[in-house]
Amino acid sequence: MLAAAYNYRWDVVAANVDGLVSGLVVTLRLTAVGMGIALVVGLVVAVLRLSRSPLLRLPALGYIELLRGVPLFVFLFLVYYGLAQAFGLVLSPFAAGAVALGLTGSAYMAEIYRGALSAVGGGQREAALAMGLTPLQAFRDVTLPQALRVAVPPGMNLLIALLKGATLVSVIGISDMFYLARVVSLANFTPFEMYTVAGFAIVAVTVALAGLAFLLERRMARVDREA
Amino acid sequence: MAPLDFRPVWQNLGVLLAGARLGATVAVAGFGLAIVAGLIIALLRRSRIAPLRWLAFAYVQFFRGIALYVLILWLYFGIAVAAGITLGALTAGILTLALLNSAYLAEVFRSGIEAVDRGQREAALAMGLTPRQAFRDVVAPQALRVVVPATGNHFVDAIKDSAILSVIAVPELMRQATSLAQVTARPFEFYTAAAVLYLVVVVCVSSGLRWLERRLDYTRGLPWSRGTAVADTTPTH
Amino acid sequence: MGDPPRLEPVAGHAGRDQPVGTVPLLEVREVCKRFGDNLVLDRVSLRVAPGEVVVVIGPSGSGKSTLLRCINFLTPPDSGDVVFSGRQVQPPRSSAWNPLAGRSGGRDLVRLRSQVGMVFQHFNVFPHLTALQNVTLGLTRVTGRSKAEAEVRALEQLERVGLRDKAHEHPDRLSGGQKQRLAIARALALDPKLMLFDEPTSALDPELVGGILAEMRKLARSGMTMVVVTHEMGFAFEVADRIVFMDDGRVVEEGPAEQFRNPLHERTRAFLDAILA
Numbered sequence: 001m002l003a004a005a006y007n008y009r010w011d012v013v014a015a016n017v018d019g020l021v022s023g024l025v026v027t028l029r030l031t032a033v034g035m036g037i038a039l040v041v042g043l044v045v046a047v048l049r050l051s052r053s054p055l056l057r058l059p060a061l062g063y064i065e066l067l068r069g070v071p072l073f074v075f076l077f078l079v080y081y082g083l084a085q086a087f088g089l090v091l092s093p094f095a096a097g098a099v100a101l102g103l104t105g106s107a108y109m110a111e112i113y114r115g116a117l118s119a120v121g122g123g124q125r126e127a128a129l130a131m132g133l134t135p136l137q138a139f140r141d142v143t144l145p146q147a148l149r150v151a152v153p154p155g156m157n158l159l160i161a162l163l164k165g166a167t168l169v170s171v172i173g174i175s176d177m178f179y180l181a182r183v184v185s186l187a188n189f190t191p192f193e194m195y196t197v198a199g200f201a202i203v204a205v206t207v208a209l210a211g212l213a214f215l216l217e218r219r220m221a222r223v224d225r226e227a
Numbered sequence: 228m229a230p231l232d233f234r235p236v237w238q239n240l241g242v243l244l245a246g247a248r249l250g251a252t253v254a255v256a257g258f259g260l261a262i263v264a265g266l267i268i269a270l271l272r273r274s275r276i277a278p279l280r281w282l283a284f285a286y287v288q289f290f291r292g293i294a295l296y297v298l299i300l301w302l303y304f305g306i307a308v309a310a311g312i313t314l315g316a317l318t319a320g321i322l323t324l325a326l327l328n329s330a331y332l333a334e335v336f337r338s339g340i341e342a343v344d345r346g347q348r349e350a351a352l353a354m355g356l357t358p359r360q361a362f363r364d365v366v367a368p369q370a371l372r373v374v375v376p377a378t379g380n381h382f383v384d385a386i387k388d389s390a391i392l393s394v395i396a397v398p399e400l401m402r403q404a405t406s407l408a409q410v411t412a413r414p415f416e417f418y419t420a421a422a423v424l425y426l427v428v429v430v431c432v433s434s435g436l437r438w439l440e441r442r443l444d445y446t447r448g449l450p451w452s453r454g455t456a457v458a459d460t461t462p463t464h
Numbered sequence: 465m466g467d468p469p470r471l472e473p474v475a476g477h478a479g480r481d482q483p484v485g486t487v488p489l490l491e492v493r494e495v496c497k498r499f500g501d502n503l504v505l506d507r508v509s510l511r512v513a514p515g516e517v518v519v520v521i522g523p524s525g526s527g528k529s530t531l532l533r534c535i536n537f538l539t540p541p542d543s544g545d546v547v548f549s550g551r552q553v554q555p556p557r558s559s560a561w562n563p564l565a566g567r568s569g570g571r572d573l574v575r576l577r578s579q580v581g582m583v584f585q586h587f588n589v590f591p592h593l594t595a596l597q598n599v600t601l602g603l604t605r606v607t608g609r610s611k612a613e614a615e616v617r618a619l620e621q622l623e624r625v626g627l628r629d630k631a632h633e634h635p636d637r638l639s640g641g642q643k644q645r646l647a648i649a650r651a652l653a654l655d656p657k658l659m660l661f662d663e664p665t666s667a668l669d670p671e672l673v674g675g676i677l678a679e680m681r682k683l684a685r686s687g688m689t690m691v692v693v694t695h696e697m698g699f700a701f702e703v704a705d706r707i708v709f710m711d712d713g714r715v716v717e718e719g720p721a722e723q724f725r726n727p728l729h730e731r732t733r734a735f736l737d738a739i740l741a
Contacts, residue, residue: 006309069426071387074401074418081408082415086231126538127588127647131654132578132606141601145592164294171296171394178300185304192309195301199293206292 012190013197016180023177024201030097030166030174035159037102042109049114060110067107072165076100080172097169105162112158116150117143149220156213160206167202177201235411236420242403243417247424250389250399253317257324258385262378264325265332272337283333290330295388299323303395320392324385331381339374340366372443379436383429390425400424488547489514489689490658495534495544497527504530505541506713510691512658517690519700519721522710523735528693531710532660535691536580537573548576549657578606581651585663587643589635595622595646596631599653606654621649625679641672648679659683661692695739701725709735 013020048060067075080096083089091099120143128138170179181194236243271283290298302323307314314322343366351361393402404421408414490512497505504527512518520528533539535546537553546553554572590598599618603609609617622628625645627638635643644664651659661680665673677699684690684703694700700707701721708718709732717729727733 006311008309065430066426069387069429070422071390071401071425073390073393074404074421074425077401077405077408077414078418078422082418085413086415121586121588123584123586123588124590127582127584127590128601130536130538130577130580130582130584131602131650132574132576133602134574137605141605142590146590149592164296167294168296168391178297181300192305195297195305199297199301199305202294202297203289203292206294207288210288210292 006192007189008193009188009190010193012184012188013193016184016194019180019184020177020197020201023175023180023198024205026094026174026176027163027166027202028205030094030101030169030176031159031163033098034101034105034162034166037098038105038109038158038162039155041102041106043113045106045110046113046117049110050117064107064110067104068111070104072100072104073168073171075104076168076172093169093172093174096172097166097174101162101165101169104165105158108158108161109155112151112154113147115154116147119150120146152220153213153217156209156216160209160213163206163209164202231416232413233416233420235407235413236416239403239407240420242407243400243420243424246398246400246403247428249397250392250401251386251428253320253392253397253399254324254382254385254389257321258328258382260321260325261328261332261385264329265336268329268333269336269340272333273340287330287333290326291334293327295323295327296391296394298327299391299395316392316395316397319395320389320397323392324388327388328381328385332378335374335377335381336370339370339377342373343369372440375436375440375443379433379439382436383432386428386432387425390421487514488512489516489549490535490691491545491547492531492535493545493547495531495541495546497530497534497539497541504713505534507544508710508713508715510708510715512689512691514657514689515687516705517684517688517692517703518706518708519704520691520693520708520710521695521697521700521735522716526710527713528710529662532582532662532691532693535660536577536582538582546576548580574606578602578654579656580658580660581654581656582660583644583647583651583662583664585666587635587640587647587667589638589643589646589650591635594632594634595627595638598635598646599650602650602654618649618653621653622646624652625649639672640668641675644668644672644676645679648676648683652683658689658691661690661694663693663695665694665696697736697740711735 045060045063048056049064051057051060076097079100080091080093083091083096124142124146125138128142129135133141167176167178170176170182173179177198178195181191181198185191185194268283268286271279272287274280274283299319303314303316303319306312307319347365347369348361351365352358356364389397389399390401392399393405396402400421404417408417411417488511490510492508492510494507494509495505496503496507506527508527508531510518510531520531522528530539534541534544535548537546551572553576590601593601596615596618599621600611600614603614603617604611619628619631622631625648627642627645627649630638630642630646635646638646648664664680665676668676673696677696680690680692680699681703692699692704701724704721706718707721707724709716709724709727709729711731717723717727717732719728724732724736727736
């Protein structure tokens with residue numbers, strides 16, 4: 001059986017531009033909040049992961065392996081539906097999305113920090129200690145600033161990954177571009193137009209971020225060459 | 228807030244396991260296609276013909292830039308409908324995984340080939356090896372070793388990504404968990420079970436890959452490599 | 465290397481006329497350090513009088529760098545004492561990497577380290593800071609000076625090593641020799657009572673070695689107390705008040721520089737023949 005010829009209606013897209021834009025803003029906001037959580041929690045986990053005490057190191061290791069092993073999609077449902085049922089902890093879709101995205105991101109970010117902290121030579125810390133800086137000062141003023149530079153390129157990749165992950169939350173009812181695309185398409189039968197525009201919007205943002213990451217990386221490659 | 232009850236999970240474990248098996252099959256099929264396509268794209272990226280290079284570059288940028296969830300909605304609900312194609316959910320799922328991963332793998336393969344020092348090929352040719360022998364016996368084994376860890380990481384991601392196929396009703400693990408969670412009103416138990424099953428698969432595959440990396444590491448056991456860790460999963464170049 | 469060693473003492477040297485052993489600035493007593501099965505330092509003792517320049521020589525792996533690092537507890541000794549300025553330094557409780565492990569060793573250690581400058585083989589200048597910031601970091605953080613005061617003092621120090629015009633450059637714009645000068649300026653800015661040099665010229669291109677040695681010579685003439693680990697025997701014969709030869713974690717021979725023109729020990733002789741050949 002042949003389907004009837006598809007009737008393209010780009011006017012429907014034009015009529016929904018405002019909705020698409022605010023949907024994109026929701027995705028970007030969610031990404032930003034998720035990345036913020038990942039940056040902060042990730043640093044704490046990384047420091048614990050590098051600790052000599054197994055009491056701190058092993059839980060951090062478990063946290064990282066657990067969250068990197070579970071798909072974000074599954075974790076999102078567990079946070080949104082599971083916590084409400086099991087513990088009466090009812091989160092808004094945005095909050096659930098931010099928590100799932102942020103915690104998953106923090107596991108990846110912890111590994112990024114760890115690699116970056118290890119990449120800063122031990123000689124740097126020693127030189128700082130030899131000058132009389134306390135271990136905390138040596139970490140804050142010497143090791144960490146250098147590690148953060150090393151962490152920027154992989155951190156940018158994580159940001160892009162989180163942006164892609166943030167698109168998932170329309171499944172739990174956040175009104176982002178894809179939620180809107182579904183609703184509008186059901187009413188007007190315009191799935192091709194709506195999903196194409198929404199898809200290209202996401203690609204445009206991620207490609208722009210990747211370009212930015214590339215430029216940053218090239219600029220900083222200069223600074224990092226130092227024994 | 229009812230007390231947790233995992234009995235429904237045990238009763239439906241067979242369904243969940245069947246879903247996991249299907250998800251793994253889809254991931255393997257999609258990833259297998261991605262390896263072939265990725266190799267072709269990688270070679271096109273190094274082609275002498277500029278338009279082919281640009282096309283390959285655009286392909287890589289586009290599919291690396293799009294999210295799996297977005298691509299699958301677009302392909303399954305958008306393009307297929309507009310083109311009047313009847314696309315099965317399973318086919319759409321495999322295709323999506325293949326498209327997405329081929330772009331990632333193309334970059335992995337390209338950097339793998341480029342990571343092998345040019346001097347290696349020159350030394351092989353200078354010994355009198357043919358270009359084919361030089362590639363097969365000298366360049367390829369070294370490139371393979373560079374490429375395996377990153378390829379493995381993408382495979383693990385493909386397995387985790389297969390959960391997203393549930394949005395187009397591919398009856399894999401996450402889809403089964405979602406249905407059962409709704410029917411039994413026990414989302415916490417079923418999503419926890421799904422998380423555990425994914426975790427088990429991911430951990431098993433990851434350790435298998437680490438074993439493979441160790442086997443491919445030809446410097447292992449040589450006197451100068453003694454004591455150096457082989458557990459590092461990221462290539463240094 | 466080509467430098468013909470001179471015999472006459474360097475004029476105006478503060479430590480010259482002081483009988484060694486009366487008031488040591490630094491005293492290392494019976495220090496032991498073990499890495500795994502390796503006994504790197506085996507009851508090593510060392511006394512350094514104020515103004516004295518001690519050069520430590522020996523084959524690689526003999527423990528000379530470890531000895532230096534034990535003095536400021538970068539490598540805490542397993543046993544033995546370090547007495548600096550008449551005060552015994554408490555060893556740090558933990559040298560764990562973890563910044564949350566606290567101020568290991570506490571105030572005593574920080575005081576010691578701020579009074580003992582160290583120059584490393586691989587410079588260890590901070591690549592994320594400008595030359596000026598490399599020097600001001602310790603001044604503001606350790607001695608608590610204001611930023612303005614620190615910058616004035618830092619510029620003086622950069623001037624002293626000939627890097628004033630590089631003050632706002634990052635280290636990646638400096639040559640190896642300039643990096644090492646920067647490291648010296650960074651240490652001197654804190655007004656140390658003792659300077660430790662850990663093979664300061666080993667990582668330099670041959671043509672840059674002379675400049676750093678000249679810098680160190682200048683410092684020695686100004687009366688700075690120094691402990692120097694080096695293979696530069698010309699420098700050792702010229703500047704050292706005392707040479708210490710280490711092998712296998714022990715001090716084999718020590719004495720005035722002249723003694724090493726005709727060493728007492730067979731091992732010292734073999735070592736010197738090998739590196740002077």
